[in-house]
Amino acid sequence: MSAVRHTGITLARTWLRRAVLVVAAGLLLLLAGSLITGHGLNVRSFARSMLDLIQAVSHSQSVISPNPGDFRNVVFLHHSVGTNLIEQGHVREKFVEAGYVFWDHGYNWQGLRDPAGQPTGYSYNVPSDNTDPDGLASIFAQPVYGIPLDTLSGLLQHDVIAFKSCFPASQITHDEELAQDKAWYAKIRDVMDQRRDKVFIVITPPPLNPAETTPEAATRARAFANWLTSDEFLNGHPNVFTFDLFGYLAEDDPASPDYNMLRKDYRDGADSHPNQAANQTVGPLLVDFIVKAADRYRPISPSP
Secondary structure, eight states: OOHHHHHHHHHHHHHHHHHHHHHHHHHHHHHHHHHHHOOOSOHHHHHHHHHHHHHHHHTHHHHSOSSTTSOOEEEEEOOHHHHHHHHHTTHHHHHHHTTOEEEEEOSTTTOEEOTTSOBOSOOOOOGGGOOSHHHHHHHHTSOOOSSOSSHHHHHTTSSEEEEEOOGGGGOOOSHHHHHHHHHHHHHHHHHHHTOTTSEEEEEOOOOOOGGGOOHHHHHHHHHHHHHHTSHHHHTTOTTEEEEOHHHHHBBOOTTSTTBTSBOGGGOOTTOOSOOHHHHHHHHHHHHHHHHHHHHHHGGGSOOO
16 A cells, blocks of 8 residues: 555544544534523524523623512513513513513513513523423423523523413313313422522413304313412412413403403404503503512512
């Protein structure tokens, strides 16, 4: 074998080994990122989640309250109903009037918005963008880090954490599903119990438009909302409060064909998104509820 050929083979083997090492390192990084963020092994979503993670960590000191334990730094995890409620209900402005700092997080593509209502350019990487009861339970099952490496760690940078499922969660088609939703929230409550340095605001899922549900499913949705606001769920958990969005939006006349569904005055056509009248009514109520919850818990909270 000539010296030139031998050198060529050696170089080829060296580059092959390097290529294998690079691929292996990339796969390990992809796996580690998947485990941390909760995203699947998808290169595109991994790259986006890693960019979000880097931005969230670098921005962390701007998010954390300068006065931990004063419970004036609020974050609200939501989807489209929450966005409309914030904007049409003037939620952000009312928090400012009350002396609170208000952040909100919509879909991952929307990400976190700052107290001025401006996009921060990153998200807390909600796994699969799922805020249904099972998705919320997955978030609260995440490990907690000192920096926002996952959704739960991001949310826990704030003093008051409000969260809700969107209206599809009110399509509870059988009793077993209702029982499962309760079980998921019981697990979420176990985690909230471990963080007495935070205030948690559970927001019941909004009701569905009559065009998109059945009386039976609507009855179960009401039962779920009632349970989340009950002494059974709340007693003995002083840092957990439930705002009954369902109760404010749903028809409460048992004689009405729309009983337990989005009431007529609060809907437009067949859309399950509450309309502007609903948001203008409920927005101030939500702010007042959160402020009172923080005021109630502040004197009895553990020292930071």
